[in-house]
Every structure is written in C-alpha cells, then in structure tokens.
Amino acid sequence: MRQQIILSGLGGQGVLFATRIIAATALDMNLHVLSSETHGMAQRGGNVVCHLKVFGGNGEGVFTSPMIRPGMADVLLAFHPEGAKLHGHFLKKGGVLICNDTKMIDATGIALKLGNGLLTNIVLLGYAAARKCLFCEADSLRKALQNASGPRAEENLRAFEAGFMEVTS
Amino acid sequence: MAERKILLGNEAIAYGLIEEGCRIAASYPGTPASEIMGTLVRLKDSESIEWLHVEWSINEKVAFETALAGAYSGLRSAVMMKQVGLNVASDPLMSAAYTGVKGGFTIISADDPGPHSSQTEQDSRFYAMLAKIPVLDPSSPEEAKNMVSTAFATSEKYEIPVMIRPTTRVCHARQDVIVKGYQHVETKSPTFEKNPSRWAATPKFRFLLHKQLNEKLREIASANEISIPGNGSTTCILASGVAWANAKEVMDELNLHDRVHLIKVNMPYPLPDSFLKTVLNAHQKVLVLEETYPVIEYQFRDRQKVSGRLDGTVPSQGELLPEKIEDIIRSWLGIEQAKRPVPEDLPTRRPTLCPGCGHRPVFYAIRKVFPKGIYPGDIGCYTLGINIGAVDTVLCMGASIAQAAGFFHSFNGNDKMPPIVATIGDSTFFHAGIPPLINGVVQGARFVLVILDNRTTAMTGHQPIPPISIENMVRACGVEFVRVADPYDLKSLEEILKEAGKYAFEDKKGIAVVIARKPCRMDRRAQHRFPEIEVFITDECNGCGYCVERFECPAISLPKKKEPAVIDPVLCVRCGVCVDVCPFEAIGVKK
Ligand code: SF4
Ligand code: SF4
Numbered sequence: 115m116r117q118q119i120i121l122s123g124l125g126g127q128g129v130l131f132a133t134r135i136i137a138a139t140a141l142d143m144n145l146h147v148l149s150s151e152t153h154g155m156a157q158r159g160g161n162v163v164c165h166l167k168v169f170g171g172n173g174e175g176v177f178t179s180p181m182i183r184p185g186m187a188d189v190l191l192a193f194h195p196e197g198a199k200l201h202g203h204f205l206k207k208g209g210v211l212i213c214n215d216t217k218m219i220d221a222t223g224i225a226l227k228l229g230n231g232l233l234t235n236i237v238l239l240g241y242a243a244a245r246k247c248l249f250c251e252a253d254s255l256r257k258a259l260q261n262a263s264g265p266r267a268e269e270n271l272r273a274f275e276a277g278f279m280e281v282t283s
Numbered sequence: 284m285a286e287r288k289i290l291l292g293n294e295a296i297a298y299g300l301i302e303e304g305c306r307i308a309a310s311y312p313g314t315p316a317s318e319i320m321g322t323l324v325r326l327k328d329s330e331s332i333e334w335l336h337v338e339w340s341i342n343e344k345v346a347f348e349t350a351l352a353g354a355y356s357g358l359r360s361a362v363m364m365k366q367v368g369l370n371v372a373s374d375p376l377m378s379a380a381y382t383g384v385k386g387g388f389t390i391i392s393a394d395d396p397g398p399h400s401s402q403t404e405q406d407s408r409f410y411a412m413l414a415k416i417p418v419l420d421p422s423s424p425e426e427a428k429n430m431v432s433t434a435f436a437t438s439e440k441y442e443i444p445v446m447i448r449p450t451t452r453v454c455h456a457r458q459d460v461i462v463k464g465y466q467h468v469e470t471k472s473p474t475f476e477k478n479p480s481r482w483a484a485t486p487k488f489r490f491l492l493h494k495q496l497n498e499k500l501r502e503i504a505s506a507n508e509i510s511i512p513g514n515g516s517t518t519c520i521l522a523s524g525v526a527w528a529n530a531k532e533v534m535d536e537l538n539l540h541d542r543v544h545l546i547k548v549n550m551p552y553p554l555p556d557s558f559l560k561t562v563l564n565a566h567q568k569v570l571v572l573e574e575t576y577p578v579i580e581y582q583f584r585d586r587q588k589v590s591g592r593l594d595g596t597v598p599s600q601g602e603l604l605p606e607k608i609e610d611i612i613r614s615w616l617g618i619e620q621a622k623r624p625v626p627e628d629l630p631t632r633r634p635t636l637c638p639g640c641g642h643r644p645v646f647y648a649i650r651k652v653f654p655k656g657i658y659p660g661d662i663g664c665y666t667l668g669i670n671i672g673a674v675d676t677v678l679c680m681g682a683s684i685a686q687a688a689g690f691f692h693s694f695n696g697n698d699k700m701p702p703i704v705a706t707i708g709d710s711t712f713f714h715a716g717i718p719p720l721i722n723g724v725v726q727g728a729r730f731v732l733v734i735l736d737n738r739t740t741a742m743t744g745h746q747p748i749p750p751i752s753i754e755n756m757v758r759a760c761g762v763e764f765v766r767v768a769d770p771y772d773l774k775s776l777e778e779i780l781k782e783a784g785k786y787a788f789e790d791k792k793g794i795a796v797v798i799a800r801k802p803c804r805m806d807r808r809a810q811h812r813f814p815e816i817e818v819f820i821t822d823e824c825n826g827c828g829y830c831v832e833r834f835e836c837p838a839i840s841l842p843k844k845k846e847p848a849v850i851d852p853v854l855c856v857r858c859g860v861c862v863d864v865c866p867f868e869a870i871g872v873k874k
Contacts, residue, residue, distance in 0.1 A: 124632065126854075134457075137289050141459055147289055148423070149457040153314055153400070158664060159837050160634035178423070179532040180456035180525070183606040185623035200631065203624040222853065231853030 240277025681715025
C-alpha cells in the first residue's frame with residue numbers, strides 16, 4: 115500500500131482537520147503515515163496545503179520525505195476550486211481530483227444547508243469516501259471522524275453522510 | 284506502555300523531553316517551534332507531571348537564562364524557540380558555551396527554510412558553530428524525538444549545551460511515532476556547587492573556559508561516528524535533516540544506491556577531521572545537501588571535489604523541496620531531467636486578518652486619521668496591516684517603537700515632518716517593546732504608539748500574555764498620554780487617535796500611547812462576548828470598492844468593478860464594524 119494525497123484549501127476551512135482524520139484512519143489500519151502541513155501566517159485566510167503519504171502493509175518501499183513532488187499525487191482533495199488550479203500539478207497522470215465546486219460537488223452549499231458552512235471539509239471527505247478514491251473504507255473514516263470530533267461527532271457524521279450520499283444518489 | 288501515535292514533529296519533541304526526564308522547560312512562541320511548549324503545557328496538566336516546570340517566558344533570552352539555571356543546578360533542562368528567537372537569546376548562548384552545564388541542557392531552535400513564516404532563512408547550525416557547541420539535525424518527527432535523548436546524554440557527558448535544530452518540515456510534519464510513556468523520573472534534587480571561576484568567570488578565567496570548550500569540542504567531534512556505506516562507489520552524497528529525507532526517497536526511486544553512497548549526517552557540527560578525510564579519499568565526487576546554509580560544506584578544508592551551495596550546484600537560498608533535490612541529483616549525475624507538470628502561474632491568496640479581527644479597524648482608522656504618516660510596524664498577526672497600507676516597516680520583534688523614535692529624530696526640524704504612528708501587539712510589547720519605549724521618552728521622541736491588545740499571542744496559536752496592566756506599564760515607562768480604545772467603536776477610536784495626534788504632533792508634548800483592546804476572535808479561551816450585528820449591502824452600493832481596498836474584510840468582496848459588493852455569509856462573523864466604513868452608508872444593519 116502506498117498512497118500520496120494532497121489536500122488544498124483556504125485557511126480556516128479545516129484542511130488540517132481533514133488531514134488528521136485520514137491520517138488517524140491509516141493508523142487504525144496499521145499503516146504508516148508521513149505528512150506535512152501549513153501553519154503560521156498562511157493560516158490567516160491564505161492558501162493552505164497538506165501533503166499526506168500513507169504506506170506499509172506489504173513490501174512496497176517506505177516514504178522518507180514528508181513532501182509530495184509534482185506529478186506524484188494519487189488524489190487531490192480541493193476544498194476550494196482555487197486549490198484544484200493551484201495544486202493541480204501535484205496530481206499524477208490518471209490521479210483523482212475531488213473538487214468542491216458546483217460542477218462536481220457543491221460541498222459548501224450542502225454544508226450551508228446543514229446549517230454550518232464550516233462543515234464543508236467533512237462533506238467533501240464523505241464524498242471522496244463514496245468515490246472510493248482513498249486507500250480506506252468509508253467505515254474506517256467514519257470511525258476516525260467519530261473519535262476525533264468530541265461533542266461535534268453527530269454533526270460531523272451527518273455532514274459526512276450528506277457528502278457520501280451525493281455519489282450514491 | 285508503548286503505543287503508536289500520530290504526532291506532529293513538535294509534539295514528538297515534547298514527548299521526548301518528558302520521556303527523558305526534562306525538569307525545567309522554557310520557551311517563547313514562534314512558528315515553527317510553538318507547539319513544543321504547547322504540548323508540554325498540555326501534557327504536564329493532563330498527565331499531572333508535577334516534577335516538570337514549564338513556562339512561556341517573556342522572551343527567548345529570559346527563557347534561555349531560566350532554563351540554563353536549571354542545568355547549572357544539575358537538572359535536565361530545555362529551551363525552545365524559532366530561529367530568530369535564537370538571535371534574541373544569542374547573548375546567553377555564547378556565554379553558556381563557555382560556562383558549560385551540569386544537568387543536560389538542550390537548545391531547540393527551529394529553522395524555517397523557505398521562509399514560510401519568518402523574516403530570515405538563517406541557519407541555527409551556524410549559531411552552534413559560532414558558539415562552539417554540537418548540533419543535531421533531525422530528518423523526521425521520530426528522529427527529532429530520539430535526538431532529545433542523544434542531546435541530553437551528550438550534554439551531560441561533556442558538560443556542554445547541545446542544540447537540536449529541526450526545520451519547518453520536521454516541526455510541522457506528522458508521523459506515526461512510538462511513545463514509550465514515562466515513569467515518574469527519579470526526582471533528582473537540584474544541587475548548585477558554587478564555583479565563581481566557572482559560573483561567574485572574569486575574563487582571565489574565561490580564557491581557561493574557552494580552552495576547555497575547545498577540548499570538549501574535539502572529543503565530541505571524534506565521537507561523532509558517521510557510517511559510510513561500503514559498496515565501493517566513488518560518488519557520494521552527504522546529507523542531513525530533511526534534505527536527507529528527500530534525497531533518500533528520490534534515490535530509492537531512481538535506484539541510485541548502487542552508484543552513489545548516501546551518507547546521513549546526524550550531527551553536522553562538529554565533524555571529525557578523520558571523517559572528512561575518509562570521504563574525500565574514498566570518492567571522486569561529493570555532493571552536500573543541507574538546509575539552509577553550507578555548514579557541513581564549510582567544514583571541508585579542501586573543497587576541490589565538493590559540490591553544494593558554495594559552487595552553485597545547490598541554490599544559495601530557498602527550501603530544498605524534494606523536486607528541487609531530484610533536479611540537483613539528476614543534473615549532478617548527468618541523468619536526464621524529470622518531466623513533471625509545472626504549476627500554473629497563478630496568484631496565491633495573500634493572508635489577511637480574520638473577519639471581525641479587532642486589528643482591522645485600527646489600521647483603517649490610522650490611515651484615515653493620519654493619511655500621510657510613516658507607519659513602523661511589528662511582528663504578529665498585525666503585520667498584515669500591510670494589506671491596509673498602515674504598516675511600512677517590519678524589522679524584528681519590538682522594532683516598531685525604536686524605529687518610530689528613529690524616524691522622529693531623522694525628520695525632526697524638517698518642515699515636512701510626517702506624523703509617525705507605530706503599531707505593536709501586546710505580546711510583542713512585553714517581549715521587546717518596553718526598553719525602546721523608555722528610551723523614546725528619555726530621548727524626547729514624539730510619535731503615536733498604538734498597542735494592539737488582543738489579550739493573547741495570536742499568530743502562533745494563542746499563548747498567554749503576562750497578566751500585567753499595559754496601562755500601568757506604559758505609564759511607568761514615563762508616558763503621560765495613555766488612552767484605551769475599543770476598536771469596534773470606530774468613531775470613538777478615530778476621536779482618540781486625533782487627540783493622540785494633537786498631543787504628539789501639534790502640542791509637541793511627547794509620545795502618545797493608545798491601547799486598542801479587543802480580544803482575538805480566534806482565541807477559544809477568551810471569555811469574551813462579541814456583538815452579533817447582521818449586516819447587508821443596500822441598494823446604495825455603487826461598487827466603488829472603498830471597503831474592499833481600505834478595510835479588507837475577507838467576508839466582503841467585489842465580484843466586478845462598479846457592481847455591488849457581496850458579503851459571504853460563511854466568512855462574516857457579524858462584528859458590524861464595516862457599517863461605519865462605507866462612505867455611502869450602503870452597508871446596513873438587519874433589524
Ligand atoms: S487570529 Fe486573532 S489577532 Fe490574528 S488575525 Fe485572527 S482575529 Fe486577528
Ligand atoms: S460584519 Fe462586516 S466587517 Fe464584520 S465580518 Fe461581517 S462583513 Fe466583515
């Protein structure tokens with residue numbers, strides 16, 4: 115198992131939280147995780163990008179670098195349409211782009227319908243899970259989300275399902 | 284019980300400090316180092332680690348000296364900061380290398396190649412060299428955690444401070460790491476052996492201490508074992524830190540290990556002469572990959588065979604991203620360059636103050652009240668006052684005040700004396716703003732100083748500030764004009780600024796200080812209730828763009844020029860301040 119995922123969005127969109135959920139899922143599955151995140155000044159409304167590498171399980175090589183090179187990512191989760199343009203070059207040929215825009219999935223619209231625009235990140239995560247582009251099953255993500263959400267668990271899971279349903283419906 | 288946890292590099296370092304029995308830890312926040320102390324504070328509390336003293340000190344120099352006294356007393360102690368914080372602590376650093384320590388003492392100084400969140404790309408390892416102390420260069424969170432143990436052991440064995448130098452990509456990397464947990468460390472009692480010729484050495488004894496330091500350094504260098512792979516290849520790459528991690532992955536992928544030796548350097552300084560000689564004797568070609576300055580490279584006395592930063596093989600500035608490392612390795616070995624997608628040349632979003640941030644109205648008002656001013660600024664979220672055109676200089680922590688005075692003395696007597704209006708945050712004021720304020724008063728400078736008091740150190744993740752009255756502090760510095768303003772009350776804020784301007788510039792009385800107080804909206808610990816004022820764009824809006832340009836709330840945008848502005852309902856926090864900004868009264872309040 116080896117997967118390289120780029121998560122891109124704006125400061126305040128919960129990109130870091132989404133990254134942590136996927137990383138926790140990998141840990142639950144006994145895989146190794148190496149990731150790199152944006153902190154500091156850029157978190158104030160700037161473009162935020164996380165690199166996440168998951169590996170292990172079988173004999174394939176380990177990752178040692180916390181960063182993904184352009185043209186190497188298997189998946190790009192763009193929490194804002196800008197992310198798809200700005201970080202699109204990280205995707206490898208045949209890589210999967212999941213983008214929050216009105217054409218693919220209007221995660222922001224769905225989150226607002228649920229009453230909280232800050233749920234956009236979780237809606238998109240649910241959608242990505244349903245598209246089966248990540249290394250893990252949707253149920254493993256649900257479990258990690260539940261564990262990491264504290265008092266917000268119910269609201270977050272509802273957002274996850276709302277995104278998930280966009281594919282099945 | 285050992286368990287596997289996903290930890291941020293900084294968290295891993297904190298776990299390492301606790302597992303290794305650190306007793307005194309002190310820090311001042313700064314990206315990328317802040318989460319080390321943040322984690323220590325959290326763990327001390329949640330795990331009741333009562334034998335550990337933790338503190339957010341007032342600045343890095345104070346943090347350094349406090350922790351050092353712990354090490355003088357035989358206790359394992361640590362100080363952590365970002366690289367420019369080490370500049371502030373460089374005075375005790377140089378001297379502490381001479382005095383040495385009793386208990387293990389580690390200085391964790393986090394560098395920021397790029398830079399991502401700093402004024403400089405400086406390399407703390409050069410500080411280690413300058414001070415003549417050993418430095419460790421971790422390549423991952425796990426390694427950073429393990430190096431805490433090496434640092435303490437080396438420090439105790441040779442009675443010398445030891446630096447650990449992680450970079451942003453270690454501090455803010457996450458990795459699954461084994462956490463051992465800790466037993467209650469055998470509570471070693473502090474002892475302080477009086478020894479004035481060491482702890483209070485006069486210049487004559489300093490010479491002897493210097494001699495001892497040189498001896499320690501020689502021994503440490505010869506114990507610095509670095510393994511050289513033995514497959515007989517005549518080409519080698521010497522790398523440390525994240526540059527090694529990137530090079531390793533690239534070389535794995537290109538199957539280069541048969542052709543090229545990859546040598547990992549954990550302690551880039553001091554390097555043993557014998558090692559440097561062996562590397563040169565065994566290889567025709569040597570490439571050094573390290574961040575950010577050529578510390579390993581400079582230690583080669585003969586650099587004929589050595590490529591790196593000094594001969595231009597590696598660029599002299601900027602982060603060594605894995606793709607850059609791949610390009611360097613390929614071209615150095617004469618392999619065809621990789622074809623990879625190039626990023627579209629798009630403007631990235633500039634960071635801005637949060638919606639509802641109490642700093643925004645202050646910058647707006649400064650520009651409005653003092654349109655032709657010079658605006659010395661400082662380090663924090665409020666550096667972003669640049670976007671509003673109300674920050675002209677950003678040098679280093681606390682510089683706004685001394686520079687305001689300096690601008691005053693430069694322009695004083697000139698008939699076109701501009702109004703000088705400086706801004707500084709609460710935490711930065713305590714960190715380095717007090718001596719320059721006293722100095723400004725003593726030297727008779729006249730300017731307006733606005734202290735942006737949001738009751739926290741916001742930029743770095745909301746560390747606490749001293750619970751000391753800023754008003755009293757300012758008065759004690761000799762300032763007579765001190766007013767407190769509420770930034771959300773824009774009209775009265777403007778009035779207070781005008782009064783301050785009159786005091787400083789027209790009446791020529793001295794320095795006027797305005798404390799603009801509003802808790803940070805992102806500080807979850809702040810017990811503050813903010814108003815909820817729902818605003819909307821009325822039909823009066825003609826799309827002039829004044830609010831977007833001069834106030835720059837991220838929630839307000841102008842989709843097209845000359846068309847009405849739009850308020851983003853997700854971003855808007857209903858602070859209501861923009862209502863007083865629009866010159867056409869086109870932002871209304873929903874009843
Ligand atoms: S974190 Fe606080 S101080 Fe910093 S920009 Fe946001 S609201 Fe302002
Ligand atoms: S009320 Fe106005 S200034 Fe305040 S957050 Fe909303 S749009 Fe921005």
